[in-house]
Amino acid sequence: MKDEISVMAFTQGDKVPSTRFRVDYLKRGLEAKNIKIHVSNAYESAYPPSARAQRLLWIIKEFCSRLFGVCKSFKYDVIILQREMISTIPTLERFTKRPRILDVDDAIWLHRNGWAVEQITKRVDHIVCGNSYIADYFRKFGKPMTVIATPVDVDRFRPLKKDFAAKIIGWSGTSGGFKFLYDIEDALAQVLKENKGWKLRVVSDQRPRFDKIPDEAVEFVQWAVENEVSSIATMDIGLMPLDDTEWSRGKCSYKMLLYMACGIPIVVSDFGMNSEILKNGFIGYGVVTPAEWYQSLNALINNPLDRDRAGQHARDVIVNKYSQHQAVNEWERIIRETVEKSS
Numbered sequence: 119m120k121d122e123i124s125v126m127a128f129t130q131g132d133k134v135p136s137t138r139f140r141v142d143y144l145k146r147g148l149e150a151k152n153i154k155i156h157v158s159n160a161y162e163s164a165y166p167p168s169a170r171a172q173r174l175l176w177i178i179k180e181f182c183s184r185l186f187g188v189c190k191s192f193k194y195d196v197i198i199l200q201r202e203m204i205s206t207i208p209t210l211e212r213f214t215k216r217p218r219i220l221d222v223d224d225a226i227w228l229h230r231n232g233w234a235v236e237q238i239t240k241r242v243d244h245i246v247c248g249n250s251y252i253a254d255y256f257r258k259f260g261k262p263m264t265v266i267a268t269p270v271d272v273d274r275f276r277p278l279k280k281d282f283a284a285k286i287i288g289w290s291g292t293s294g295g296f297k298f299l300y301d302i303e304d305a306l307a308q309v310l311k312e313n314k315g316w317k318l319r320v321v322s323d324q325r326p327r328f329d330k331i332p333d334e335a336v337e338f339v340q341w342a343v344e345n346e347v348s349s350i351a352t353m354d355i356g357l358m359p360l361d362d363t364e365w366s367r368g369k370c371s372y373k374m375l376l377y378m379a380c381g382i383p384i385v386v387s388d389f390g391m392n393s394e395i396l397k398n399g400f401i402g403y404g405v406v407t408p409a410e411w412y413q414s415l416n417a418l419i420n421n422p423l424d425r426d427r428a429g430q431h432a433r434d435v436i437v438n439k440y441s442q443h444q445a446v447n448e449w450e451r452i453i454r455e456t457v458e459k460s461s
Contacts, residue, residue, distance in 0.1 A: 123457055125155045126191050127198040128184070128214070130164040132157075136200060136223050139268050139372060140248075147446030153453055156194065158187040165205045177204065184210050191215045195457050199238065206230050208237035216243065217460040219452065223248035223268055225368025227255055244456050246449075248370035249391040264452055267391070268370045269445035270379040272437050277381030277429070278351035285313075286337070287415065288353030288382075290321035290346075291373055298359040298387075303330050305411035310335045313419050321349045351380035354425060355402075355418050358386040359411075371395055379436040383428035385414045398439070400424075401432040 127144075129137040137159065145155045161183035166173050184203045191197050191214040200221045203209055206229040211218075220242040227235040239245065244262045247253040253265050287306070289299055299306075299320070307330040310316055319337045320326050328336065339349045350356070356377030360366040367390035374392055377384050378401060386392045388404030396404040403414035418425050 122152045122154070123196065123453060124194045125153060125196050125198060125453060126158055126187070126194040126214075127155055127200065128158050128187060128203055128211075129160065129200045130205075131160040131162065134160075134163065134165075135372075136268075140221060140223060141198070141200060143269070143271060143442045144446065144449055147442060148450060148453075151446070151450050153450060155198075158190070160184075160203070164201075164203060180204050181209065188213050196453055196460075199242065201226055202234045202238065206234055208234045211238045212241050216241075217456045218242040219244045219246060219456060221246045222252055222256070223370050225252065225255070225365050228364055228368075243460065244452055246452065249368070250394065251367045251390055262456075264448060266445050266448050267440050268372045268375070269440055269442040270372075270375050270436055272379055272441045272443075275347055275376055275379040276351070277433060278348065280352055280354065284352065284354070285316040285419075286319045286353045287316060287355045287357060288319040288321065288350065288377075289357040289373075290341070290350055290376070293322050293324045293326070296322075296326050298361065299326060299357075300328070301361065302357075302359045302408065302411050303328055305408045305415070307331045308412055309415045309419070313416070316419060319349070319353060321346070347380070350376055350382065353377070353380075353382050355415065356382040356384045356386075358384065358392065360387040360389050360392070362387075362389050362406075366390060375436060375440050378432035379440075381429040381433040383418055383425045383432060385411065385418065395435070398435045399431055400428050401435060402428050 127141050129141050131137060141157060148155060161179050167176055188210045197214045197218045198221055199211055199218055203211055220239060239259045245256050247256060247265050248268055250265055253263055256263060306318060317335055317337050319339060321339045321341050323341055325338045358374045369390055371391040374384055374386050384402035386404055388406050405411050405414050
């Protein structure tokens with residue numbers, strides 16, 4: 119077996135969450151195991167700009183940048199493809215050096231009737247899926263497969279001493295996810311009205327606009343790398359509402375895992391991977407209906423001992439099952455086995 123291995127990973131862009139949370143940590147963790155990863159990011163982003171007039175120039179830039187990366191790929195022992203090089207369409211993936219590993223953390227087959235997925239998947243040698251729902255789809259291709267959840271840096275995301283006067287129900291995510299918060303606004307408004315002193319913290323790129331929750335009950339925190347840990351770790355309850363759709367079921371519950379790593383009890387939609395994680399014991403509540411959101415939030419608000427117990431157990435679950443340390447070990451095995459089989 120080859121001792122030192124070189125890897126080239128094609129990502130969606132240096133600022134894209136899937137790059138930050140599924141690739142960047144591997145560079146650090148695998149280097150100690152004699153596996154060196156070179157990251158080839160999209161020139162700007164693998165996702166098209168919102169302005170249609172800019173898209174032709176965007177795709178030319180991205181294609182040329184990717185072509186350069188494909189030529190360089192032949193210097194490496196194995197290639198990681200993080201979804202499509204250019205969003206929703208197959209382009210140069212087939213021309214990279216083999217063997218190839220496909221890393222998927224969303225229900226990407228829902229785009230263009232799965233055209234890109236089928237074209238790329240039949241040309242890879244191993245598939246890494248972010249959860250079992252994604253894995254269920256990819257089994258039909260008959261390729262070697264491993265499920266690796268988006269792991270948490272448990273040395274960075276960890277419990278912090280809280281200000282017990284704060285009383286924070288929190289949500290963290292991009293503004294594109296506000297629709298899920300708005301879906302449970304009625305329950306949140308009632309809970310905040312009945313529990314004086316409690317506030318809703320929203321950590322995001324922009325301020326949400328609620329109809330029924332007064333401004334004084336909302337604490338907006340502008341997301342930044344510098345505050346992403348403290349803004350979560352000082353919450354008392356973490357929220358992850360979703361809708362029951364195929365796209366949501368493909369989500370890898372990273373928001374939920376971050377709360378748990380910081381010792382925060384959770385109230386989450388009981389769908390997809392959220393449901394899998396909830397089976398690990400009492401870490402909070404999985405809910406579906408507005409009444410369940412209301413009841414579960416009140417249950418945690420009124421029982422601080424339950425909050426502590428759920429939060430401590432949640433932290434243990436992350437450390438033992440969803441940490442970057444475990445993920446690095448799994449990736450080392452996959453990479454070495456894939457290279458060995460192709461020799």
